[in-house]
Amino acid sequence: MTQDKAEHHVIFASTILLLLFVGLALFVASTARANPAPDGAASSATFRTKCAVCHGPDGGGSATGKSMNVPDLRSEAVQKRPDAELTQIISDGKGGMPPFKSSLSEAQIHDLVNYVRSLRLKK
């Protein structure tokens, strides 16, 4: 009888431990997904896949971009534009630049504006 009880305790305790462990793992996984490194990682990945073809990884302009006369995104001429204008250019396109409003969400475009701002600081 007592033997039986002890076994129940062991099973009970290990079940609790297992649940705690699973809970912790899920918690870690969900926070990792909810906060992909404030600002940084996600938008720089978007920039590299969508924008660097023309603007270069640092915003200075790739060879393709230079042949299209892309402005240096780090320059004063670009940085002095208000956020609303940068948002609008990225959404609707400008000259040789394609519009991105159908392939990027508003939040992604907003993050890209912040990303473009961060390029200036790296200069």
Ligand code: HEC
């Ligand atoms: C196909 C090449 C190309 C791609 C891809 C591209 N751009 Fe551009 N971008 C241009 C060109 C060309 C201009 C200059 C347009 C003009 O002034 O006529 C420009 C201009 C800009 C400007 C405005 C600069 C200014 O002050 O006039 C910003 C900001 C910008 N691009 C951001 C981005 C971002 C962010 C992405 C990615 C979502 C991106 N671009 C993708 C070619 C591109």
